[in-house]
Amino acid sequence: MFDYLIVGAGFAGSVLAERLAAAENKKVLLIDKRNHIGGNAYDHYDNEGILIHKYGPHIFHTNSQEVFNYLSKFTEWRHYQHKVLADLDGQQVPVPINLTTINTLYNLNLSSNELEGFFAGKAEDVKQVRTSEDVVVKAVGRDLYNKFFKGYTQKQWDLDPSELDASVTARVPTRTNKDDRYFTDTYQSMPLNGYTKMFENMLNHPNIKIMLNTDYHEITDDIAFNKMIFTGPVDEYFDYCYGKLPYRSINFKFETLDKEQFQRTGTVNYPNDYAFTRITEFKYLTGQKHHKTSLVYEFPTANGDPYYPIPRPENAELYKKYKALADQSDTYFVGRLATYKYYNMDQVVAQALSMYKKIKAEITIKPMH
Ligand code: FAD
Ligand code: UDP
Structure with missing residues (x-):
């Protein structure tokens, strides 16, 4: 019997798993349909031994001291300001x-x-x-x-x-000075040994069991749990009863070049030419030294994994209907897909930490056991 079944091992699911297991001594089953933890922030070494981000470039930045201090329990950092x-x-x-x-x-x-x-x-x-x-x-x-x-x-x-x-x-400001950093947040750093290592540290607790390659539909009838925390797409959870919420996807094309450096900054945007939007060179982000270099090209597409909620009025209207169902449900909904919000990583961590506080208050009022 698990106290919580958490669907999705990205930031939303992993923060809640860690807090409930380590701070509340709850038994947690964390599942993901992918074959790895970390959600879209997952990174790994490619065939050449260069650390790359499987789901596109992830640069950590936040103004929240609470979020930064929390994640600092699981990783050291490398100062990095993206250009x-x-x-x-x-x-x-x-x-x-x-x-x-x-x-x-x-x-x-x-x-x-x-x-x-x-x-x-x-x-x-x-x-x-x-x-x-x-x-x-x-x-x-x-x-x-x-x-x-x-x-x-x-x-x-x-x-x-x-x-x-x-x-x-509005995510991209205009400046009248020469500041050429992409972000101006107080904290701008990358996990020193990568995101996946940080997630491993977060989830390394005897109260947390992890099950990969598992869609939650496959197990909900067979596994006993008290409450579910869902971090996948909210429309999927409700069987698309009001129709599909639109998401934008991306095809990532990776390439390794037999030279030390390809471009002048971590990312170069191509607003008007080519089918891709930008090229990112990972070694800028990670600080890794290597005689070769790995890049990712991003080709946006309608089909594929849901990566970006699409912020426009008609989608907000449709999401409101799913939100009304979510509010009545016994399940907790957290994260970029489950709350249909174009959130950065730090915003998802903040959202998960406040959901933890809400759940903690509920446990205190009405103990589970
Ligand atoms: P996810 O990481 O998407 O995790 C949800 C998990 O749920 C997934 O692993 C999925 O497999 C699993 N799941 C879904 N459905 C099921 C199911 N039915 N059964 C089992 N498991 C399921 N943020 C930044 O702060 N900085 C950046 O530079 C940045 N760059 C980005 C670049 C790209 C291309 C993208 C797409 C996003 C970027 N982000 C960035 C945003 C960042 O990825 C998200 O904020 C964060 O990863 C969201 O975490 P999450 O836990 O909500 O969702
Ligand atoms: N954008 C643009 N030109 C640019 C950079 C950004 O038009 O050179 C717009 C585009 O609509 C993009 C949005 O601003 O989707 C947000 O940019 P950001 O770099 O924050 O996107 P993300 O990293 O989340 O994909």
Whole structure:
């Protein structure tokens, strides 16, 4: 008899397994239909011995001290600040758009103050910012929007930015200084020995049993458990009773080159050329020294594993219906797929830690045994 059956061994499921097992002494069965733990953050060594991320580049960053301290119990860190260039108009310039980007692109020599005026002169007057187009044209105007955002977003989502919530392109700020880091969070670090090692440490507890290659449908009738925590797609859990929630997927193409370095930064975006959106060179992220280098190209697609919830009004409406079912259910729903939120890793950890606190309060009020 398990106290909890946890479906999905990514961040959401693993944090809850760890907390309930280690802090509450509960017996947990953690299952995943894949053949590994770690969910989409899983990393492993490729044939050449280079550490790669199976589901695309994962860069850890957070402003939450609680999240950082919590994960620090399971890993040491390597300080890493991610940088991205956009390949357009025959050159490579920093993203987010900053002072260097504009001076390089237009062959100017503006100061930060002058750049503010430059943007003000280009910005469109948008009364109410609703869409991913609104956010960008209001900040930098149409020309930069067309160069950096329109084509990339069309490839990534198969939608025009005007069809997506503002929150999507709002992930990428605009800067008037020369700061060329992709993120400005307080904590920016990669697990020193990789994500999978961190998950192994998290889940190494006698109260946690792990079962891989197992879809939860295969075992729910045969295994006794008190409560379920579900971190897979919420529409799947309810047998798609209101129809499928749209998710965007990606085909990852990996390549190893017989040279030490391929590109100038960890990631290079290709907003307007090619079918892929970006190329990431893993050694920048991991700090690994190797005479060869491994890359991943991301080709967005409609079919495949559900990676990205698609933030737009009609999907939010559909999710609301599933959320109403989830709220009435005995099962707990946590994570990017189960709550249909375009969350980064740290946000999922924060969500799982607050779910743990909620469950802990319930246990205290109404003990299970
Ligand atoms: P997941 O990691 O998806 O885990 C859910 C698990 O449930 C999966 O392992 C799945 O196999 C399992 N599962 C589903 N259905 C079933 C079932 N029926 N039975 C059994 N098991 C099931 N975040 C960042 O912070 N920084 C980044 O740089 C970053 N880059 C990203 C790049 C890409 C290409 C993608 C797709 C995501 C990226 N993210 C990044 C987001 C990050 O991957 C997620 O926030 C995080 O991994 C979500 O954790 P989770 O536990 O909610 O879901
Ligand atoms: N985006 C873009 N051009 C870029 C970078 C980002 O149009 O050069 C848009 C695109 O819609 C993308 C979104 O901003 O999906 C969020 O970018 P982010 O890099 O955060 O995406 P993720 O790493 O989550 O795939």
